[in-house]
Amino acid sequence: MKTTHLTAMAVGATLLAGTAMAQTTTLRIQTHYGPETTSGELLTEMVENIELMSNGEIDIEMFYSSSVVSSVETFDAAATGILDCDATGGGYQTGKNPAFQFVGDIMGGYETPAQQLSWLYYGGGREAAQELYNQYGMELIGWIVYGQESFASTKPIASIEDLQDWKFRSPPGMETKIFEKLGASPIVMDFTEIFTALETGIIDGADASGLANNVGLGLYDIAGYANYPGFHSMPSDHLACNKAVWDAMPEHHRAIMLTAVSDIALKSALIFEKRNAEAVAQLTEQGVQIDAWSPEDLAEFRAAAQATWPEFATTPEAEALVESHIAYLTQLGIVDAAE
Numbered sequence: 001m002k003t004t005h006l007t008a009m010a011v012g013a014t015l016l017a018g019t020a021m022a023q024t025t026t027l028r029i030q031t032h033y034g035p036e037t038t039s040g041e042l043l044t045e046m047v048e049n050i051e052l053m054s055n056g057e058i059d060i061e062m063f064y065s066s067s068v069v070s071s072v073e074t075f076d077a078a079a080t081g082i083l084d085c086d087a088t089g090g091g092y093q094t095g096k097n098p099a100f101q102f103v104g105d106i107m108g109g110y111e112t113p114a115q116q117l118s119w120l121y122y123g124g125g126r127e128a129a130q131e132l133y134n135q136y137g138m139e140l141i142g143w144i145v146y147g148q149e150s151f152a153s154t155k156p157i158a159s160i161e162d163l164q165d166w167k168f169r170s171p172p173g174m175e176t177k178i179f180e181k182l183g184a185s186p187i188v189m190d191f192t193e194i195f196t197a198l199e200t201g202i203i204d205g206a207d208a209s210g211l212a213n214n215v216g217l218g219l220y221d222i223a224g225y226a227n228y229p230g231f232h233s234m235p236s237d238h239l240a241c242n243k244a245v246w247d248a249m250p251e252h253h254r255a256i257m258l259t260a261v262s263d264i265a266l267k268s269a270l271i272f273e274k275r276n277a278e279a280v281a282q283l284t285e286q287g288v289q290i291d292a293w294s295p296e297d298l299a300e301f302r303a304a305a306q307a308t309w310p311e312f313a314t315t316p317e318a319e320a321l322v323e324s325h326i327a328y329l330t331q332l333g334i335v336d337a338a339e
Helices: 002-021 038-053 071-079 098-104 113-122 125-135 174-181 191-200 211-217 243-248 251-285 295-312 316-332
Strands: 025-031 058-063 085-087 138-144 150-153 167-170 185-188 205-209 225-227 237-242 289-291
Touching: 025 038, 025 071, 038 058, 038 211, 038 251, 058 251, 071 085, 071 138, 071 237, 098 125, 098 295, 098 316, 113 125, 113 138, 113 251, 113 316, 125 138, 125 316, 138 243, 138 251, 150 211, 167 174, 167 191, 174 185, 174 295, 191 205, 205 211, 211 251, 237 243, 237 251, 251 289, 295 316
Parallel strands: 025 058, 025 085, 167 185, 167 205, 225 289
Antiparallel strands: 085 237, 138 237, 150 205, 150 225
16 A cells, blocks of 8 residues: 555656646737637637647737737737737738738639638648748748638629729738729728728728628628629638747647647638628628629639739749749639630
8 A cells, every 4th residue: 555655646746747847838819800700709719729729838818909019010019029929811911022912812813712721731832931931030820711702882892893983991912903903992901990991981892801700890880782702802811920939839839739720720611601691691681782793704803813913923932922823723723724
């Protein structure tokens, strides 16, 4: 009995020592989404999963609705240590290098979240994107792609003709060039300013997010028009962390983070299928006009978007990413090899 008791004490001491030696990781992460949106809910679930899978070794403080710095400043805030990770998207960083456009939102390219994620994980995208992120002291952990976005508008948005002189909120980057070609008047503003700008008439419409997220943001309380299915934009939200912070994390912590992002990426694509359909029914009932663009208008948009890719690829990194996308889109049969 005495030997057994001593053995039990030794085992207990070893377990306590192991617990004491366990490395903890504390992360501050900011997103531009509000917690009430579908994307915000998914990020909350991701954080809870990470903390649970790590048995509390990873502790995350989540900041929603760009509450620490503006959406476009989140990347730099993480790179410089104000935050640790950025849960917005690469498209906000096109001012640093236009290559970020092609890891943030290629526009007029992939048709489904699965295709876009396939490029990242199996089409050479992660390796190319990681080189870009590392140049700026950041590590790309993963993508979350919820699908095609829909507009919110106070004016009809049923065709390309309706774009003439249409003032709308646009994220920075290539989108402004594409829509200027089609006759619209894009105005770049932060994600958090959209509701007020619509309410005060500064803009006629907004490129904000997917239909379900737009409902969560309350945009259709003001805007009486929408388009669905979406077509113009399928942004890749990212989780990107300060590279020094990431490299200092234990290997099993990094594995948990990678797994949690992949899990939410799948759930995001699936849940938006359901919630967008529910949003269509809800908005139709409340009198919002929802229009689907004609095949001819869609083809014209895709042509304008794809013609803009090389115009925006003005750095070696951007050129390489465009070539990678075109090669993979051609392999998938989405882009004609002769184009």
